[in-house]
Structures are given as C-alpha cells and as structure tokens.
Amino acid sequence: MFDKLQNSRNALGLIFMMPAAILLVLFLTYPLGLGVWLGFTDAKVGRAGEWVGFENYVFLATDSVTQLALFNTLFYTTIASVLKFFLGLWLALLLNRNLRLKSFFRAVILLPYIVPTALSAIAFWWLFDAQFSVISWVLVKMGIIDTYIDFLGSPWNARFSVIAANVWRGVPFVAITLLAGLQTISPSYYEASAIDGATPWQQFRYVTLPLLTPIIAVVMTFSVLFTFTDFQLIYVITRGGPLNATHLMATLSFQRAISGGALGEGAAISIAMVPFLLAAIMFSYFGLQRRVWQQGGGDK
C-alpha cells in the first residue's frame, strides 16, 4: 500500500500540495468567503447576523460618506501610484549607473520601506501638524509664507499630504524592484544599439522599457494593490478626516465594522474593493504582460 502510494505521481502530488493548500484555504479562502458572506448579513461585532441580501450594498451606493471614500481611494491610488512609478523608475535608473558608493545608496534607499509604517506615519503627522509643522516653520523663518500651512485641515491639502507620505514610503519598493529588473538586461543590447547610433533616449525607449515591462507590470500591480488597501498611514495621520476627505475604503470599513460594530456593513465595504482590485490585476496581466510576449514574438 505504502509502496504503491510512493510510486503514484498523482497521490504524491496531492500529498505534497496539502500543506500549502491547507494554509491557503484556512487563511485566505475561508476569511474571504466569510467576508463575502458577512457582507450579505446585518452581523454586528460578536452577534451573528441575518441574511439581508444586497441591502448593505444598496445602502452603501447611496451613502455620501462611502461615495466620498471611494472617490478618495481612487484618487489616492491613481496619483500615488503614478508618482511612485515615475520616481521609482527614475531612482532605479540612477542607481543602475556606476555611481560611487553604489551599495551604500542602494541600502539607504530602502530605509523608508524598512521603518514600520505606523512610526513613519507618526513622523509625517508631526511634519504636517497645524501648529508644529517643521515644514511650515522653515518656510516662515525663510520669509516665504506668513502663516503655517494647514496641511491636514483642508480637504485637498490633506489628500495631497497623505499622498506625499504614501509616495515617500512606497518609492523604495518600486525603485529596488525595477533596479533588479534593470540588472537582468544584458549590456550587449546597449552596446549593439550604441553601435547603431542610438541616443540614450532611444536606448531607454526601445531597449530598457520593453525589456523592463514585465517587471513594471508586476511591481505596479503590487503597488496599486498596496495603495488601494492602505490603512495605517491614514489611520494614524488623519483618521479619515478632515470632513472624511481622506477616508479610504479600508479605513471606513474598519470604522464602521470594528469601532461602530456594524460588521456586515464594514465587510460589504471591504468586498466592494475586490472588483477594483481585480480590475487592476486584469489590466496588468492582459494589458502589460501579454504585450511583452507579443513584442518578443513569444506569445503562445
């Protein structure tokens, strides 16, 4: 029996797959399924709910705070991701050159990513403080402005302030990953293109970018996912204020579900994020990945 099992590819495959499958089912599929289920109930914290169908979603669609949170989330994700991409790419290209102290810079660049988010969020909270902002202080001392900037007190200022914090934190991830991608590009391409008389821009446009696209697709998918589901930065810096101008779907979901006890509604807000996240993944998968294969002529 044991021998038979040992020789059966299918049985062995199944056995070897089990640990991973159990982990995935237990910690990913089950919570996600539970979240979906909760979204269709009126569960409260600690109290099982009853099936209410789409009521939570119907309400959320008309709830002005949720609408605002959706707008904020899309705005936050779009602007922050675009900035992170360009800054990250720029940084990666710089670091890819033969700089002095190259390894030192590469290590330092990772710092914002290493610091726990809650800590860096507190630092930003001080930087953006209405009374104690060092940014405002410096500008006032330099005579550029008269009064302190109300970074977090007006809706648009607050949105851009938290985006700045998110970009600061997210750039290293993009930069280091793209740098890794850049280093896989064989120098012979650059030599060949240089012999053909390509300008640096042409080298970037026709050599670097196409070969980097698969990495860009992956890194930007992750970046978009992280940004869309951001929680800690907002929770520490603004708690969603002022006037809910920086509430993201994730922070609103927490506020409604845990602080407010409306677990069903909070779950519905979380689940409402899934289609957007799926769309981002689909876009990267079909839009970016396939094009590369097509360009390389390797699409099966």
Next chain:
Amino acid sequence: MSEINRRKFLANSAGVAAAATVGAGSAIWAPFVQAQPLSFKPEKGAKLRVLRWSRFVQGDIDAYMINVKKFTEKTGIEVRVDNEGWEDVRPKAAVAANTGAGPDIILSTNDDANLYPEKLLDVTDLATYLGKKYGGWYPACEAYLRPDGKKWIGIGLGAAGAMLVYRQSMVKAAGFDTFPKDTTNFLKLLKALKEKNTPSGFALGNATGDGLWTNWLIWSHGGKLVDANNKVVIDSPETIQALEYAKEMYATFVPGTLSWLDPNNNKAFLDSQISLTNNGISIYYATKTSADQKVKDLKEDIFHAQYPIGPVGVPTESHLFFNQMIMKYTKYPNAAKEFLRFMMEQEQFDPWLTAAGGYIAPPLAEYAKSAIWTSDPKHTPYRDCVKNLRPAGYAGKLGYASAGAAADFIVVNMVAEAASGSKTPKEAAERAQKRAERYYKV
C-alpha cells in the same frame, strides 16, 4: 435619561443635594442612609479574570492593582487583570459576550453594556446596596446600566470628564474676570481671546474623545440626535441654531482644528498656542509631572471650568463613561460580585479616585465628598462630570444604533461641516439626519 428617570432618581436618593452641601466639618464618610451590610459568598476555588481599559494616568492602575491585591489577600481569590486600549475593549467584550467565553468582569465604556444586556449578570442587589450606602447613583448611571428602569446590568465606575481648560491670565486679559457661565458670554469670550491673539481651539477632526464637545454644543441649544422613541430628529431648528453658533465659534479658533485628533489640543495648549480648549484633567496633570520647566510654569495659570449653559438652561455635558460588567457566563458570579462590591467600597474606591488625580469623576453622590475634589480647587470642576453627563445617544435608548452613530462621527462631522462652511448648517443637519437614520432604522 428621560424626565421620569430624573424624577425617579431624585425620589430614590432624596437628600443628594443636601449631602453635597454638607460642610467639611461633618463626618465625611458616614453612610447617609443606613444600608444593610452586604457581601457575597465566593464560590469555592473561584478565580477571576478582569479585562479593563488601559490607564490614562499611572496613579489609576497603581491604586487599582493595590486594591486587587488587597482583595486577593482577604478572600484568597486570584484575580488576573488584563489591560487594553479603551477603544479595543469594545470589540473584545462584544465577542466575549456572544461566544460565552472570556473575562469574568469587563470594564468598558459608554453604551457597551447596552449592546448585549441579556448576556450580562443581573447586579440589581449590588447596585441597590451601593446606591443606598453611597448617596445614590447619578441619572447617567441609570440611563446606561438600568435601561428598563428595573434591572441593573452593570455597575457604574465613573467618567473621564472633559471640561474647559483655560489660561487665566489670557482670559483676564480678554476682559473676563470670571469664566462665563452661559453660551452668549462664552462666545464673547472666544471672540475677545481671538482679538487678543490668544485664540481657543477645539478638535473638529475624527477625534474619539476630544470631539465630544460637539454633543454639548448641540444639546445646549436643544438639538438632539434622537427623541425618546429613537426617532432621528437631528435635522431641527435647534440644531441649525447650534450650528450657526458653531460657525461663530470656529471663526475664533486657532487654524487647523479641522485636522485635530485627540492629542493635538494638548500639544497646542502646553505650547501656549491656545488659551482655551476642552480636555480631561490630563493637561493640568502634565504640568505637575512634566520635566520641562516651560510646561511646569503653566501650572499656576491653568484653570478649569464647566461647560457654559445654553438656551436649554441645564448642563448638557458629554463625557467618556466607564462601566463594570459581569458576564453571565462566569463560573463564579458571587466572587465577581464580591470583587466589584469590594472595589466600590469607600476604603478602596476613595484611594483609587485620589490616585487617579481627578481624572475619573465618581458615579455615586457620596464620593463627590472625596478629598481629591477639594485638596486642589482646580480638581473641583471635574467632580460633577457623571452628575451632569448625558449619554451620547441622548435622548433615545442606548444600543447598537447609538454606539454605531457615535463611532461614525456623525455629530462631529456635522458640526465640522457647518463650522468650516463646507456645507450650510441646513445641509450639514440634513446629511447627519440621513446618516443617523441608517443606524436607527430598526
């Protein structure tokens, strides 16, 4: 806390007012109604687990643990005390209540007991005993913990008061020798402070504790979230009037209050950037314990005042209320009751109150006589916080709806929208009405 409750309270505890005026010369702790001694016989081999909110001031937990140790020495019952941030106690307590496993006793906040009243042990005997012995429970305790007017589902512990904290020199410089007692003069003071370039500041961000002043604002003008039947009535002329008042207040604030969370006003006040704010006694406490000379120097100039009375003519204060719940699933109900009785008796409660440095206002009238309230006159305004307290779900019944509406910052957001001019008072009130109706839909 309906009118009936208030009358009933006065009837139940006739003489509260008289007791409060008893001079210092009288025997302070003579129980003013002879209560039958009460004690519960703990079950054999009883052990207790207590979950409580983490201390706001160190003195609180130190004195609490001394009392716990005394209890263990006296009864042999082992007591384990776990601490959690007060906002984290709520979900944990709810899960414990509904799964039927967890701590035997939970010290929680606001309307937590009203979320699962049927999961809590009936403590009517203990509450009645304590009420009789210590001068009667304040009405807010009844509103929170005796929702049907008969059965007690928990024992009040007190409230962390939020009062007006001000710099006397600045208020005097603005032309006010005494702190205004009504909203009209209060607004005049705010305007004068602004003119003197020593503005006030009140949090208008999503601040769970320091945003409570917005409840006072609405109630003082006669507005309320819901009526006694839990019908949402926030969109009312009284609310609009309060929001117009808020606009005038906001114009006098230091810039940036829309972004303020709980710590901001403390920082700004201790840095002398504002002359007046709403806060617990913690700012004053900080001047006593700080190592920074600049902060220490503020001690003499800091004074506290009660919230001014608005057009409604009665105090309308909003504070963080603390309760003590015994979970019905506990295997040791008698031990748990005995523990709470022990902790609430004067020999333990008064030293604890004193160690908390005025941070916690007592729920029982007799404890208003504790020396902590007079040893430093600056403590006195915090003494009556439970007495003047209205639950955040005023004037309706408490439960999931009131808890949810408060956690969603409906009133704070409404005031912030109207005050900052991002919406007209009418628009802000309409929006709050719609948001609140969702919570009170059942």
